[in-house]
Amino acid sequence: MSREEAKAVAESSDKKGVKEGAVDVKSLHNFEDVLEMVGTTGTFNILVIIVCAAVGFVTPMQILSAGFLGTIPDHWCQVEQLVDANWTQDEIRSFAAPNNESCEVLDYDYGVAAQLGYSTAMEHPGLVPLVNRTVPCSSRFFAPGILSIVNEWDLVCDRLALYSTTIAAAQIGLFISSLLFGYLLDSLGRRIVIRICTALFVPCGLLIAVSVNVHMYSFFRVCVCMCGFGMYLGGFVLSMELCTPSQRSLVSSYYVIPWAIGYMATAIIAYVVHYWRYLQVALTLPAAVLFINFFIIPESPRWLVQRGRHEEALKELQKMADKNKRELPPSDQMLETLRRICP
Numbered sequence: 311m312s313r314e315e316a317k318a319v320a321e322s323s324d325k326k327g328v329k330e331g332a333v334d335v336k337s338l339h340n341f342e343d344v345l346e347m348v349g350t351t352g353t354f355n356i357l358v359i360i361v362c363a364a365v366g367f368v369t370p371m372q373i374l375s376a377g378f379l380g381t382i383p384d385h386w387c388q389v390e391q392l393v394d395a396n397w398t399q400d401e402i403r404s405f406a407a408p409n410n411e412s413c414e415v416l417d418y419d420y421g422v423a424a425q426l427g428y429s430t431a432m433e434h435p436g437l438v439p440l441v442n443r444t445v446p447c448s449s450r451f452f453a454p455g456i457l458s459i460v461n462e463w464d465l466v467c468d469r470l471a472l473y474s475t476t477i478a479a480a481q482i483g484l485f486i487s488s489l490l491f492g493y494l495l496d497s498l499g500r501r502i503v504i505r506i507c508t509a510l511f512v513p514c515g516l517l518i519a520v521s522v523n524v525h526m527y528s529f530f531r532v533c534v535c536m537c538g539f540g541m542y543l544g545g546f547v548l549s550m551e552l553c554t555p556s557q558r559s560l561v562s563s564y565y566v567i568p569w570a571i572g573y574m575a576t577a578i579i580a581y582v583v584h585y586w587r588y589l590q591v592a593l594t595l596p597a598a599v600l601f602i603n604f605f606i607i608p609e610s611p612r613w614l615v616q617r618g619r620h621e622e623a624l625k626e627l628q629k630m631a632d633k634n635k636r637e638l639p640p641s642d643q644m645l646e647t648l649r650r651i652c653p
Contacts, residue, residue: 340651341612342554348627352634355552359561361606362504362545366568368597369538371576372515373480375593376531378580380476383456385466387415387447395424399451405432413467414444457585463524472524479528483535491540500548501609507540508603515594519587541600551612615652620645 392402406415423431452461465473494503514534521527553561583589614623631638
């Protein structure tokens with residue numbers, strides 16, 4: 311049987327909604343013929359591809375959330391002597407940092423300024439000893455309304471490098487993943503890597519939300535982005551291996567749609583949830599549905615036969631055929647065929 315004939319048999323079985331009789335295994339010339347007989351457009355195969363693609367909805371919520379979790383609010387130096395003297399924030403800014411400097415103040419004797427009061431100090435600055443230089447802030451005031459990691463851990467001015475680390479954490483995770491997961495997927499298999507990453511994704515996301523310092527936050531940002539990339543890459547490879555070459559361009563095109571939706575959803579959720587810890591939880595919890603992977607995702611039969619594990623590949627193919635309402639030839643004939651076309 312040619313590939314076209316095998317495909318015709320598969321399509322006929324779909325239309326009838328019943329199991330198709332076994333075909334002559336001698337007509338199966340490559341693994342694509344086997345897949346078409348199992349049912350590449352069957353209900354189970356489509357479900358697996360949808361579940362794999364769903365990873366693309368939650369992954370960008372972690373990778374692209376840094377800008378929302380680390381929003382930098384307006385900030386300026388806090389002069390404790392002037393605060394204790396009941397000066398307003400506007401008065402403090404205009405007197406201590408007239409050029410709207412955020413990280414430094416003029417080197418006044420603020421104890422004298424506090425005793426004089428705002429109006430007198432502004433009208434007679436000569437009364438306040440002044441050195442013609444600025445000094446770094448000893449403390450800061452952040453504009454209200456934004457509750458991000460920046461004002462919680464003071465990630466501005468001399469601590470700006472730490473803020474840059476939090477932004478780079480996602481890219482560090484993706485870089486490590488690009489070097490690591492190709493090897494792991496080929497050596498361990500698609501399913502086990504997807505399962506491990508799925509099991510770690512939600513805990514790592516929640517640990518970000520309870521981070522006690524910026525170092526813990528950055529570490530788990532790296533981890534969650536690595537897990538997200540591992541799930542996404544593993545799911546994509548598995549989806550491609552469950553398709554025939556003619557179907558892969560269409561499936562790969564649809565595979566990126568959840569990513570775009572997740573990108574937009576991230577902005578909507580961030581618009582509603584302002585406190586960064588609650589926001590991180592809200593961006594993580596949707597990934598809990600991915601635990602369905604443990605019950606649906608099969609191992610790639612193509613990967614198994616390439617590894618010489620023909621018996622395991624046959625079991626996966628038989629499960630897929632059964633769920634797609636297809637009937638395969640006897641096991642001994644199928645096993646012999648797999649060894650013939652994929653030695």
